[in-house]
Amino acid sequence: MRKREIKTTLLYVVLILITFLSISPLIWIFLTAFKIRREIFAIPPVWIPKLPTLNNFISIFTGGFSRTPFIYNSIIISLSTTLLAMIIATMAAYGFAKFRVPRSKDIEFWILSTRMMPPIAVVIPLFLLFRNVGLLDTKRGLIMVYIAFNLPFAVWMMSIFFRQLPREIEEAAVIDGCSTFSLLRHISLPLVAPGLAVVAIFTFYFTWNELLLALILTGRAAKTFPVSISEFRGVVNIRWGPMAASSIVHIAPVIVITFLLQKYIIAGLTLGAIKK
Amino acid sequence: MSKNARVIKYVFVLPAIIYLILLTIYPLIYSLKISVTTLNIARPYPPQYIGLSNFVELLKDSIFVTAMKNTFFLTVLSICAEFILGFIIARFFFMGANLKLKGVGLLRTIYMLPMMVTPLVFGLIWLYIFNPTLGVANYLLSLLGFPPISWFGSTNIALYSIVLINVWEWTPFMMLLCLAGLSTIPPELFEVARIDGAGWHQSIAFIELPLVRRVILIGLMIRIMDNFRLFDLVYVTTGGGPGSSTETLSMFTYRQSFMFFNVGYGAAASIIILILGIILAQILMKSVWGKEEYA
DSSP states (O other): OHHHHHHHHHHHHHHHHHHHHHHHHHHHHHHHHTOOHHHHTOSSOOSSOSSOOOHHHHHHHSSTTOOHHHHHHHHHHHHHHHHHHHHHHHHHHHHHHHSOOTTHHHHHHHHHHHHTSOTHHHHHHHHHHHHHHTOTTOHHHHHHHHHHHHHHHHHHHHHHHHHTSOHHHHHHHHHTTOOHHHHIIIIIHHHTHHHHHHHHHHHHHHHHHOOHHHHHHOOSTTOOHHHHHHGGGGSSSOOHHHHHHHHHHHHHHHHHHHHHSHHHHHHHHTTTOSOO | OOHHHHHHHHHHHHHHHHHHIIIIIHHHHHHHHHHTBOOOTTSOSOOOBOTTHHHHHHHHOHHHHHHHHHHHHHHHHHHHHHHHHHHHHHHHHHHHHHTTOTTHHHHHHHHTHHHHSOHHHHHHHHHHHTOTTTOHHHHHHHHTTOOOOOTTTOTTTHHHHHHHHHHHHHHHHHHHHHHHHHTTSOHHHHHHHHHTTOOHHHHIIIIIHHHTHHHHHHHHHHHHHHHHTOOHHHHHHTTTOSTTTTOOHHHHHHHHHHTSOOHHHHHHHHHHHHHHHHHHHHHHHHHHHTTTOOO
């Protein structure tokens, strides 16, 4: 019994050390966000802020360097993309899973291949097309592109969930006179709610975090939060305090979602390879 | 099947297909059209048709070749490190879960946080940590008696610094996949192996690795494609420099198209990237799902 206790303690120590090491950069930027300028520049470093301040956060929400409009843009773009991608993908996945669509395997395979496509490969023509039709630097233009980038994963994930549904349930509903749409709405959708959660989380992550497409397809009006954060880098003297505060504001919702919905995240990461 | 049902299935499936054709296939065709011209959006005169000259130029362009080598190098190095570290760490968490230790689930969630953060922010954090004058990395090195390292300033080191950050952020991803794979193995298998006198290394080689093969392959596939298009991390830390020592394919194309406005040349580069990407994706996907059973 003694040996087991030692083993348990050792394992705890190892796991805590690994975890601490892994998130140490995040802890460091969190502490930095609350430091005054002098402490940020101090060497040897001031580990815990002695004079904690909220000035860095205030500076990103007010005044000339306010990031509020970009945060607002990112929220609108992320939520719209998530909602629309879920609707289009759920319909397609339901179609593939429940009806005989000619060459459906090949089409699904093609859809998943497009997920592998590097964004840089389509962003040049999209930039030129958007410039011609006036979609450059608009929220709806970026939303359209983001939907396209999220559809493949969403269709794939949803069709895995739809295929797991027992046929009997739906057949019974059809015999009772249920139409195709009300069948989907009242019977199938509630049963694939976990799949919808996975798709919603991953689409939100993608859009909330995306940089390259937003950098090229937006300018002033529709600029997203990540693009505005990337601008900290462009100058000679980086404003570390506001940079740290912006980072914290950006990653806070992500961390909250991770804690609340981790089981869906793991299901999504394994691409449905592990079925519970 | 009634005629009605035949119509309905297309109502379900077509929006997604048409959408993807409009926003991926059509742009690609357009891209092909641009790639054979001298189009530069900063110049007023109309572009000229120049055939495959852009492609020939690219293969002779030493920076493009360097970008290709760098992308390949950092992909291989990152993925090997992520997989080895991820598997080892997954075994620790797996042991913890088997011993039913309290709080292991919480630790795992905290452990995986770096991968949920965008590489843009993670890169900026490391820009601060690796800063030559106020960075904490060189301070810690000096405590251990090592000379300061020019993390992003030296052409020999910068690419390794990128790999380090990349591995730091994404090892949790491989660890989660390995852990998910390990926990699907029936416990009786370990029991039988133990009774038969198998050591831990035999258990890894003959039980764990073969049985988590599919999850590992999915992980490798996703990470290979991620690294193949790596942009955010490089853009925010080194911008491809110093020189072209951390230039990647995405970074090169971005710079050509949107900083030098050589859109024709950039489009040609993006087509080469796309062709490489398609080949890579097909090989990887077929190796994961085979030809028939990928759904």
